[in-house]
Amino acid sequence: MTLKEIAKEAGVSVSTVSRVINQENTKAASPKVQARIWEIIRRTGYSPNKTARNLKLGQSAEHRDPDPKSIACVYARTHTDMSDPFFSQIVKALELEAIKSRYFIRYSFTSQDLGRPETAAQLTQFPADGIVVLGRYDQRIASLVSNLSKNVVYTGLIPMDFQFDQVVCDGSEIVYTAISYLKSLGHTVIGYIGEQDKEPRFSGYKEALSKLNLPFAQRNTANVHQTSEGGYEGMKMLARTCDDLSAILCANDRTAIGVLHALKKLNFRVPEDISVISIDDIDIAQYMSPMLTTVHIPTDELGKMAFKVLLDRVSGGHRMPLKTFLPYYIAKRDSCCPLNRDRRLFSTLRQQASH
The missing domain is CATH 3.40.50.2300 (Response regulator)
Structure with missing residues (x-):
């Protein structure tokens, strides 16, 4: 050169x-x-x-x-x-x-x-x-x-x-802040999509649920790579097995991109049917549809x-x-809202698929 x-x-x-x-x-x-x-x-x-x-x-x-x-x-x-x-x-x-x-x-x-x-x-x-x-x-x-x-x-x-x-x-504190925000909106059954093995964000998710007296069930989590492809596949997995979640924590924004795409394919509205929160606040987060609510990390x-x-x-x-x-702080945008009692349920989706 x-x-x-x-x-x-x-x-x-x-x-x-x-x-x-x-x-x-x-x-x-x-x-x-x-x-x-x-x-x-x-x-x-x-x-x-x-x-x-x-x-x-x-x-x-x-x-x-x-x-x-x-x-x-x-x-x-x-x-x-x-x-x-x-x-x-x-x-x-x-x-x-x-x-x-x-x-x-x-x-x-x-x-x-x-x-x-x-x-x-x-x-x-x-x-x-x-x-x-x-x-x-x-x-x-x-x-x-x-x-x-x-x-x-x-x-x-x-x-x-x-x-x-x-x-x-501090990733653990970040996760606790995200779960606390979802609870303040009335959400009590909250899922997780991302890596789990030796992943502090997953252990932080479980700890946050425990501290906030919210239920944890492994079936409400998807162990996938923290990529858009992983998020897409993870959301499809949860749709087949999870309880009637009203909110999901994504381990990072790349995962959330795939999750939002999968929910759209399943005809679930975000946030009316399910709220989605994430971590990172990469540039594209504010331009997604809906605009992604995520914990802003000061990368610069x-x-x-x-x-x-x-x-x-x-x-x-x-x-x-x-x-x-x-x-850090929560960048509050359009992918989270208060719990909607009339939301579409995953159990209803499975019932429709079985007929």
């Missing part, structure tokens, strides 16, 4: 790419353009030859510009890919913040990538100055990451026990704060692990 090829893909001049890479002028391009250039560099593995540049300019060693520092992002959840809109927004905000301090994202890895020999070789040859772990991780990921860098920040919805810096929203602030904590760690500003909690 050459500067010319990077410039062509980014839609800017070669001189603009050069200035961004060499940090000669922070106003050479907007933050979004700079982020686009660094994303191309990360994806292609381009490595600026700073030594040659300094020799060309006749700069002595003590006056040479320091190289931009690099970050590796690890998408730790097994079923989360890099296109996940929740984590994509966090990374976008992180990258824009990083540019201000001459950092760029050199690598993006999934949890599967991290254990591969070629990944370790790549990080050994071109080590990152810090690692940001996105989403819940396990002991294997913690060990691998610890061996790669001493500068690690985790961000997500699940406070972890491992000794990394953390920037989080998670990304910005994760980088600031990482920067402080790299520069020696702190040694003990930090745990930072960010606030």
